[in-house]
Amino acid sequence: MLTKHRKQAILATLKRDGQVIAKALSASFDVSEDTIRRDLRELASEGLLQRVHGGALPSSPAVGDIVQRQQINTVAKLAIARKAAELMLPGQVAILDGGTTCVLLARHLPPTLEATIVTHSPSVAVELVNHPGIEVVLIGGRLFKHSMVAVGAAAIEAITHIRADVYFMGVTGIHPTAGLSTGDLEEAYIKRALAARAAEVVVLASTEKVNAASAYVIAEVTAANTVVVERKTPTTLTDPLAALGLTILHA
Amino acid sequence: MLTKHRKQAILATLKRDGQVIAKALSASFDVSEDTIRRDLRELASEGLLQRVHGGALPSSPAVGDIVQRQQINTVAKLAIARKAAELMLPGQVAILDGGTTCVLLARHLPPTLEATIVTHSPSVAVELVNHPGIEVVLIGGRLFKHSMVAVGAAAIEAITHIRADVYFMGVTGIHPTAGLSTGDLEEAYIKRALAARAAEVVVLASTEKVNAASAYVIAEVTAANTVVVERKTPTTLTDPLAALGLTILHA
DNA sequence: ATTGACATTGCATGATATTGCACGATAGGG
């Protein structure tokens, strides 16, 4: 058994069980506990796990949780959300996508604003319950857990009964030729349906999304779209989009 | 069991239940109460929880909307929710009402349960996102902010496309002659529609609801209903219902 | 094939962490 293989196996076990115990590893690999301890120490120094008395734990808590995604790139997302919130006008009907940025947008709507928000995200809905002036319309459907939004035929059907002034869309990629894209097919359908029902589409994206493309295309990048990105080396990153006639707002 | 793992589990339990009891933790982790006390002391010194006699409470009171209502009669509601959670069977399709008790029910579903939950409450939906085995179907519609559930024609229409095995219903009043009632007309319509689409209806109510009546009637009290109430002077309070042939479960 | 540099491993040893128990102090309910 090679050292490297053993370390890989340790990491695999850790990922599977959420923890590893030195004694158990020693037995299963048939090496001394000292060797395991050495392995764990080295893996810990590489940041691949977190050493604790008796074994080890994952260095970063379990992934996949929306709470966690919420914590990455918070500053940029907050800036984008604030900027986008300014675009809402009193009396408008706006569609809010799922995703952390849209939750932040909902949180930062002006407290005195009177408007209607349509959303297929329970998180956004919960966020808006305490806002006195916002009427909330919830789009139902099967809940896609990864991004926590309603998808599927029921959602598509419900969307056809809506007409909105503006749709705040979150995307995974904005690419000059690949267009607007996202990582899930069902979500792409939903976003396309929502975009079709709104007079104006505002895309919210941090600059890391610009020039990136995901598997499922939502729409072409056209002059009709407004993109809100954070202010960050604007010339280099947004030029490809500006060339397409997109309206670009820097947060 | 690693010490750190145990502490994480304590924090998770605390987050889930809103409180932890030293003795119960000692039993569930199979360590001495001293060890638990030490853990709680250390977690408290890190500001992760607040130590109290007999156990611990969250350091910062949970934020959110219905949290305030959630804090009244918590013990009874929690007991009811736990009892009702036991009624769920694998593979079933269940409808969950809005309301704090149903959120608690969602939170206490067995982690290994595989089932489908239909709900018109974004709060319940959000609660279930991290449950690996539960498929969530969201009923859309206009959001009634007071109780934070979807209501209106769109919701009624969506409900007609559902057939469920069981409907866990929250009510404001259970009265021998006035029947099951609630405080909002729209909600009453929704509850009636949901009840019509479920093979079995389980009413969740603390004893204070028994013999009370609100403005809008949902349904008559019939032998077909099961009522879950907390165990509290059962003879005096539930007798009027038992006389009607209701199945009564004491939590 | 041999040699030497280097990595890996297991063991011994002293250090540290964790745990359960004993005992007196304290808090809460009746």
Add this chain to the structure above:
DNA sequence: CCCTATCGTGCAATATCATGCAATGTCAAT
């Protein structure tokens, strides 16, 4: 006010740890 459950502390037993060192294995150059 008393009684009981819970608490905090000191202490001893055990488990786990880090380190040094010697034995063994690996591999490339000769």
